[in-house]
Amino acid sequence: MKLKIALLEGDGIGPEVVAQAVKCLQAVEETFNHQFSYENALIGAAAIDKKGTPLPNDTLGLCKKSDAILFGAIGSPKYDDDPDTQVRPEQGLLRLREELGLFANIRPVKVFPTLIDRSPLKKEIINTTDFIIYRELTGGIYFGEKKLSDDGSVASDLCEYSEKEINRITHLAFKAAKTRRKKLTLVDKANVLESSRLWRRVVAKVGESYPEVMLDFLFVDNAAMQIVLNPSQFDVILTENLFGDILSDESSVIGGSIGLLPSASIGSEYAMFEPIHGSYPQAEGKDIANPIACIFSAAMLLEHFGLKEESKAVIRAVNKSLKNNFVTPDLNKKSKYGTNHVGDFIAGNIVDAD
Amino acid sequence: MKLKIALLEGDGIGPEVVAQAVKCLQAVEETFNHQFSYENALIGAAAIDKKGTPLPNDTLGLCKKSDAILFGAIGSPKYDDDPDTQVRPEQGLLRLREELGLFANIRPVKVFPTLIDRSPLKKEIINTTDFIIYRELTGGIYFGEKKLSDDGSVASDLCEYSEKEINRITHLAFKAAKTRRKKLTLVDKANVLESSRLWRRVVAKVGESYPEVMLDFLFVDNAAMQIVLNPSQFDVILTENLFGDILSDESSVIGGSIGLLPSASIGSEYAMFEPIHGSYPQAEGKDIANPIACIFSAAMLLEHFGLKEESKAVIRAVNKSLKNNFVTPDLNKKSKYGTNHVGDFIAGNIVDAD
Ligand SMILES: [Mg+2]
Ligand SMILES: [Mg+2]
Incomplete structure (x- = not known):
């Protein structure tokens, strides 16, 4: 199957966890012979910083020509803690849902x-x-x-x-x-x-x-x-x-x-998948963010397009990482594995399923 | 203190549990030298049966001339399971709250x-x-x-x-x-x-x-x-x-x-106290209903009138019954104590506090 996937990494730990989910989607491509293409666009605080608006027009345009959207997280203390700010990162997500008619969460x-x-x-x-x-x-x-x-x-x-x-x-x-x-x-x-x-x-x-x-x-x-x-x-x-x-x-x-929980927001034309956790700015860039919720969101994306075996393969690989305690420090204080390592482990286990 | 208390026993196990709460209030009168008077009135299915309406006028009148209302429970399968019935027992409670202006639960x-x-x-x-x-x-x-x-x-x-x-x-x-x-x-x-x-x-x-x-x-x-x-x-x-x-x-x-949980509904002029459990018609008349929620409701009533020591004495007596496993079968399957026994035990422990 060919799928155009828009990547809206957003703020905080968004980019890091989306990167791990993409690794898993690429592992699925390889293992099950699909062709997914990925394109990034700005949303949230990252978009305000660079374009002055939490939902730039080209982001919306990309979403509309994509088959699905994989979303990271939104929100930044830079704007959330400023009572005088007129534009808030969250507005980007709300407007996106509205523009895309995503009526079911x-x-x-x-x-x-x-x-x-x-x-x-x-x-x-x-x-x-x-x-x-x-x-x-x-x-x-x-x-x-x-x-x-x-x-x-x-x-x-x-x-x-x-x-x-x-x-x-x-x-x-x-x-x-x-x-x-x-x-x-x-x-x-x-x-x-x-x-x-x-x-x-x-x-x-x-x-x-x-x-x-x-x-x-x-x-x-x-x-x-x-x-x-x-x-x-x-x-x-x-x-x-x-x-x-x-x-x-x-x-x-x-x-x-x-x-660890994913979510989907579905409309009659568009579908967006995102972890329910927030942007967790304190963890940004520290390679400690748990990528599993975003990886599960990618699994929901696959299932949405009828790729059931593929979705199951992702879930099995995540369960293996949990079972082997190959997890980020939030799940095991003594863990030395970071966001990237866990992503690699899970993606690797999609390719080399037992 | 003198208090006029309206007893609205209602349906199902209502009369049985209210009777135990009254025993406790009488124990408080005796122990702390108060004078409470009690008067019964019909509400709910019991009132529909006898007067054709779930809230007869004389019930409302009694409530308005009382200092507080102690309420049992409302609801009966006779009316609840009949889709064609025009009057429902619950309407009595809703109208009573409205008539008495009970704005806080x-x-x-x-x-x-x-x-x-x-x-x-x-x-x-x-x-x-x-x-x-x-x-x-x-x-x-x-x-x-x-x-x-x-x-x-x-x-x-x-x-x-x-x-x-x-x-x-x-x-x-x-x-x-x-x-x-x-x-x-x-x-x-x-x-x-x-x-x-x-x-x-x-x-x-x-x-x-x-x-x-x-x-x-x-x-x-x-x-x-x-x-x-x-x-x-x-x-x-x-x-x-x-x-x-x-x-x-x-x-x-x-x-x-x-x-075991009580509740109060308070207005600027009136106050009503009731267990949050329902009328539990299956248990009616079997001497197995747990009276504690209604007894706690009586404790809330006492506290409402500033009788803090009195309220604490009731709560202490209930805790003693729980600690000694002197409870109804819902809390201990092997218990041989019925509603009446438990009520007597608790009332007795208000009088003979350690
Ligand atoms: Mg919410
Ligand atoms: Mg309710």
């Missing part, structure tokens, strides 16, 4: 056997957890009309959803459930919210086209409990923007390895 | 040393957890304008807050923090929501009157993470209605003893 939540002791939850609770959250990313209360009364004493935000917005992400979530354990849980607050009732109606209707998938419903307050009490009950969770923000962040910590 | 989250093994979280994480959530209960998106387009394809809910609504609960929360570890955390989403920005401004301003209390701010998605990662960092959490619903339910399970 996908976050897998998985436990790594070798890291299970790092979980805040007891082993027997988290043991078999493996679910994925489909969060609507471009609608709901974050984007609804905001009002502040003239005297500043009353403020409001509107949570609005249309059938169309719900439809498109619901199909993605059902399709994912079909390839997994065939269970989809819609999280809403349909006992109170009109928008949640619309979600419930639309999802139930879409569900008729996926009779092999079991659909159930959970109120968001109960979902926040169940993620702690019994996270292994979930397969695919589908939810709106705000609920998805809260629940995916809650879920990201239950495995004890937030630094 | 208060939920303590505490770990009981003897029950720590029941927590889904690791012992070292939950060990010293002791915080309290102040949730705004009558505003925000649950009560804002709801719209559905004529063709049913677009739905919306409005989240609106006024300075006044925020002010009154903020004062309660700061006052609580003053008597505790002097830390208040406002949970909001001020980076995105206009209503959250109003919360932040109002709370910061009110905070100037409580210079001894440290105020910090946390985004709701981060809060959902921190409650799992490091719940012991919190003292008082203050938040709006929806966020409070989600976070208080998430928090209720981290201690492993959701059946």
Whole structure:
């Protein structure tokens, strides 16, 4: 397969971890006979520094002519800690998502056997957890009309959803459930919210086209409990923007390895893959950043294009590095392996799979 | 002190657990020389059965002329499982909160040393957890304008807050923090929501009157993470209605003893105290219901009226029952002690404190 991949390394440890993910993608090319091409563009603080804007036009142009985007991280203390700054690095990412119509944020939540002791939850609770959250990313209360009364004493935000917005992400979530354990849980607050009732109606209707998938419903307050009490009950969770923000962040910590988690943001034309960790500026350039989340993001990219064996090969190679304790210092204080070494080890194990 | 206490036993195990809490209040009267009077009134399914409405007028009248309300539980399969029913038991509780202007829901989250093994979280994480959530209960998106387009394809809910609504609960929360570890955390989403920005401004301003209390701010998605990662960092959490619903339910399970947690709903004129567990109809009349959450609710009632020693005496007596394994079967499968026995034991230990 030929794929044009835009590399948006961004800030902080972004460039270092993207470099390791590219090594792994190149190992996949070699092993499975594909041809991927890579092109870099600026985003975030790096783009403000050089071009005065967090999302330069040529970056957006590159993304639009690419098949996929691999994203590093965004954010820099230079701008984040300056209250007077008008342009913020994060604006680049928000505008990019909007311009590319990336309406679905996908976050897998998985436990790594070798890291299970790092979980805040007891082993027997988290043991078999493996679910994925489909969060609507471009609608709901974050984007609804905001009002502040003239005297500043009353403020409001509107949570609005249309059938169309719900439809498109619901199909993605059902399709994912079909390839997994065939269970989809819609999280809403349909006992109170009109928008949640619309979600419930639309999802139930879409569900008729996926009779092999079991659909159930959970109120968001109960979902926040169940993620702690019994996270292994979930397969695919589908939810709106705000609920998805809260629940995916809650879920990201239950495995004890937030630094390892990838994500995808999908639209009808474009797809972007990125680690959920931030730019971690304190670690920049020190060769200590953990590249696994970005490498897993590359694995999600491969799976997105139907390259299942390839994606599995990457995941197997990562698991081997975890099992052999060939990891960066964040996972093992005594480790002498840096970002580059770990990247090389994983890429090498994609080529030389047992 | 003289107190008129309205007893709203409600449905399921409500009457049984309220009876044990009353035993404890009577033990407090005796030990500390107070005079409490008790009067019962119907609510919920019990009220529908006998009066055709989940909140009869004389129940509301009794509540309005009482100093405090002790509430059992509400809900019955007879009505909950009937999709055609027009009146639901829960409506009684919702209307009561509204009629009495109970704008603050208060939920303590505490770990009981003897029950720590029941927590889904690791012992070292939950060990010293002791915080309290102040949730705004009558505003925000649950009560804002709801719209559905004529063709049913677009739905919306409005989240609106006024300075006044925020002010009154903020004062309660700061006052609580003053008597505790002097830390208040406002949970909001001020980076995105206009209503959250109003919360932040109002709370910061009110905070100037409580210079001894440290105020910090946390985004709701981060809060959902921190409650799992490091719940012991919190003292008082203050938040709006929806966020409070989600976070208080998430928090209720981290201690492993959701059946033991009390709550209070406070307004400027009235105060109601209730266990957070439901009516548990399967256990009704079997003398197996755990009365501790309702007894703790009575302890909150005492504290609300400044009866601190009295409240502590109740809590001490409960802890003694936990320590001696004098508990209902939910906490110890082999236990032969029923609801009544446990209530007697705890009440007896208030009178005969060591
Ligand atoms: Mg978030
Ligand atoms: Mg709730």
